[in-house]
Amino acid sequence: MKRLFLMAVMVMVSLFSIPAKAQLNVNINIGSQPLWGPTGYDHVDYYYLPDVESYYSVPQKQFVYLNGNEWVFANSLPSRYGNYNLYNGYKVVINSPKPYLNFKNDKVKYAKYKGNKGQFVIRDSRDRKYYVVKGHPHGMPPGQAKKIYGKQNNEKQNKGKDHGNGKGKH
Numbered sequence: 001m002k003r004l005f006l007m008a009v010m011v012m013v014s015l016f017s018i019p020a021k022a023q024l025n026v027n028i029n030i031g032s033q034p035l036w037g038p039t040g041y042d043h044v045d046y047y048y049l050p051d052v053e054s055y056y057s058v059p060q061k062q063f064v065y066l067n068g069n070e071w072v073f074a075n076s077l078p079s080r081y082g083n084y085n086l087y088n089g090y091k092v093v094i095n096s097p098k099p100y101l102n103f104k105n106d107k108v109k110y111a112k113y114k115g116n117k118g119q120f121v122i123r124d125s126r127d128r129k130y131y132v133v134k135g136h137p138h139g140m141p142p143g144q145a146k147k148i149y150g151k152q153n154n155e156k157q158n159k160g161k162d163h164g165n166g167k168g169k170h
Helices: 002-032 099-109 128-132 142-159
Strands: 046-049 054-057 062-067 070-074 092-094
Touching: 002 128, 046 099, 092 099
Parallel strands: none
Antiparallel strands: 046 054, 046 092, 054 062, 062 070
């Protein structure tokens, strides 16, 4: 009987520890997103930039664009996009590995966002979870922002109003 009870307790503890680890990973990705990234996403792998038909890899902090028939990974966009403003251009969040391999479909699917300038960016957000992004005008040390952000999440969950999965939307 004691063994059964002990095993049940161990199973419950292990189940409750899984979500806490997932939340930690989400917070780390928020701090990796650039100031010009759109708000509303706790995790981002890539942005697709329809105006310049290119991608940006958040984990690698590199742009991915076509040069002839080859995909190039670089720290900045090529000079041919010198007039493109990352803060004003529309970004589509894509959370899949190597989305540029699906470029022909993305080009058609997201063409409707070309020239769209109505997206709210992290730099202009007053949401405290973005204060950990390097260069944010309301920035604070990551430990302090994490403490505040974690407290806000706990308050929301206690009120029963936070039922999302934290993955955002297109």
